Amino acid sequence: MGIIKLENIRVFTNHGCLIEETKIGSDYRVDLEVKANLQKSALSDDLMDTVDYVLLNKIVKEEMAIASKLLETVAKRILDRIFIEANMVTKATVLISKINPPIGGDVEMVTIKMTDKRKS
Template sequence: MDKIWIKDLEIFAYHGVLAEEKRNGQKFYVTVSMDVDLHAAGMTDDLDKTVNYAEVCELIRRTMQEESYDLIEAAAENVADAILLAYPQIKMVHVIVSKPGAPIPMDFDTVCVDITRGRHIAYLGIGSNLGDKEAYLDYAVDQLNKDEYIQVTKVSSYIITEPYGDVEQDDFLNGCLEIETIYSPQDLLAVINDIEQGAGRKRLIHWGPRTLDIDILLYDQEMIMEDTLKVPHVEMAKRAFVLEPLAEIAPYAYHPGYHKTIIELLEILQNKKD
């Protein structure tokens, strides 16, 4: 991927844990590398085909000066977020915030924080079998789109499916979504849980009825095995109500655990039933 670099942008700001740092301020230096496709700009010599680095510099200055942070980690995080939110064509941003005047009683050059943030493709499964099922699924899509860190890029058809498990309950309405997000998987999970709660979701019975269920199925090619989050979703390859709508919007999405595409997993599952 092509890159635009801004190196050692000098900004006077008021960040630090100590009271005198917030009172007196000091110089910070910000270096940014932005991953962006520059081919069209190079071929046309057109500023509209690239990222205006003068505007980015001003955005960095505002972000660094409009708020006082205790930590340069927070300053770097907010600079990265500001750039990604302002420029959808930037796929990834690398931010270094340097603090040469850090209160360290030794000889040193500078203290730096170095972070990389970017856009991620995730696939979500959505389902409901209580109340107005379609309205609950539409609510999930709407709430995700309202979050500035998320863009819903594809929505599958909704399909009626029999409930999974041994609990007697109404049929489900299920679908899948493709999203682009700046959130980490853990932060995305927190947002999803809030949306479920907003729809009145109560986790009373395992595989029981619910107003709204949202699962992270895939997140880039990451494999996560934590107590609260497992990606890819551990049951997705066994569930036609997941694979069918997912194959509609992303047939060639790749499952990093099974090393197969979604359409391949669906075919395997269908052959088992025949």
């Protein structure tokens, strides 16, 4: 087994429950961790034998671009697409952070974390 991480993917988009959030937009940080068998690619040195992190980044950016009220909804879409498009991934964890959330306090970010496993 092995782990591939994409850390601090920066996105500006329009998620939120407040009308102002969907109009103005916010900065977000996304962190992604996937588990897969990396032994074959370690020997073959062939991209076809591993999880392409370019694909993972593309999935994150495309799903983050679709406005939603809840970050949980976006995280679920990201996880679902990973299991559809990256066949080698057995488990994935995504963290989505809203930077400077409008919650009436001095809060650097609010983060949701979701994990899912490939269904047999």
